[in-house]
Amino acid sequence: MHFSAFLTTRSAGPESDRAVIEAMVEHATDAERLGFDAVFLPDHHFTGYAPPASDPMMFAAYLAAKLPRLHFGFSVQTIPLHHPVRFAERLNLIDQLTDGKVLVGTGSGTTPEEMIGLGVRYQDTKELSVSNLDVVERLWAKRPGDEPVEFDNGHYRGSVVSRIVPAPHSPDGPQLMSVAQRPSSTRRAAEQAQPAFIPAFTPPAIDDAKPMEHLRHYYAAYREALEAAGHSEERVARALEWTTHTYQHVHVADSDAQAEDEFQRLMEQYQGAIEREHVANKAAEAITGVELRPHPDARKPGYQGTWCLWGSPATVTEKLREVADLGIGNVLGGFLGGPLTPDRVELGRKSMRLFATEVMPKFREAAA
Numbered sequence: 001m002h003f004s005a006f007l008t009t010r011s012a013g014p015e016s017d018r019a020v021i022e023a024m025v026e027h028a029t030d031a032e033r034l035g036f037d038a039v040f041l042p043d044h045h046f047t048g049y050a051p052p053a054s055d056p057m058m059f060a061a062y063l064a065a066k067l068p069r070l071h072f073g074f075s076v077q078t079i080p081l082h083h084p085v086r087f088a089e090r091l092n093l094i095d096q097l098t099d100g101k102v103l104v105g106t107g108s109g110t111t112p113e114e115m116i117g118l119g120v121r122y123q124d125t126k127e128l129s130v131s132n133l134d135v136v137e138r139l140w141a142k143r144p145g146d147e148p149v150e151f152d153n154g155h156y157r158g159s160v161v162s163r164i165v166p167a168p169h170s171p172d173g174p175q176l177m178s179v180a181q182r183p184s185s186t187r188r189a190a191e192q193a194q195p196a197f198i199p200a201f202t203p204p205a206i207d208d209a210k211p212m213e214h215l216r217h218y219y220a221a222y223r224e225a226l227e228a229a230g231h232s233e234e235r236v237a238r239a240l241e242w243t244t245h246t247y248q249h250v251h252v253a254d255s256d257a258q259a260e261d262e263f264q265r266l267m268e269q270y271q272g273a274i275e276r277e278h279v280a281n282k283a284a285e286a287i288t289g290v291e292l293r294p295h296p297d298a299r300k301p302g303y304q305g306t307w308c309l310w311g312s313p314a315t316v317t318e319k320l321r322e323v324a325d326l327g328i329g330n331v332l333g334g335f336l337g338g339p340l341t342p343d344r345v346e347l348g349r350k351s352m353r354l355f356a357t358e359v360m361p362k363f364r365e366a367a368a
Contacts, residue, residue, distance in 0.1 A: 027039075075105045260310070
């Protein structure tokens, strides 16, 4: 099993942005030193949700020069916000700079504020995501001398005569990842032998506290489709190796009681950040003409059961055993979620160290 660190934390304002960026560099450095296999970066704008997330490819390129052992993942790239030509070019370049160690999660986005800020209608995001990915794949397949790749999806248009430069490092191009939830996304991931993100919820509810039921269902559907798609055993194994389940918040402490006390304190801080961002989200919804479900309360059992992993090393190991037994290849965890306070930094570092030294080896010993 692989283990990855999610580079997320919140900036409270312009005066905090630099400190958050520096903390994320240090966090990634700690991840490599402690034996994590990858770091994943989000793609977000305007809210203060991880300032480097405004350009995760640039941040990944910076980190790759410092941390060459790591894989670099994106969870996830918001496809409607990217011109498909620039997206294809930039992914090929980051694929070269990481020697092919890139994992590109793709999604249509969830936040109206980000869409209107970059000139995209929220109502068009799903259709635009599918169209943009189709264009990107056509661009990657194009060779010099082929007919021009022409496209016009109502928002982005162009005609590429030559080819995408640079070529990717990986023979099959940068490794894309889908969220294996909707049947169409699951089918796409399976047909293309992509690793997938396996969710532990079924929309519209994302906090019903029955995570393993959903996880088993979506993983079984993805794996069945992948194995039925006619790929070689090697390609199936490569896809399963990085198939990922995500915990937005991971907190490990010496005892269950200590972990519970610290974790609930951190969730209170996180909820405060969510409520501050809610004001801007509602303003964007009004401009866009949509009304979305509010973010679930992070202090409630439903959210915590779906998105969080906490306890002593023994308890966290036991909870993860169920995930490992399914066959999940990669666990992605956030250790610094919420506002970047001194308390958050201190507890996050200790939690990450305990996870790396007391939990991760249990699963690697089993593999050996």
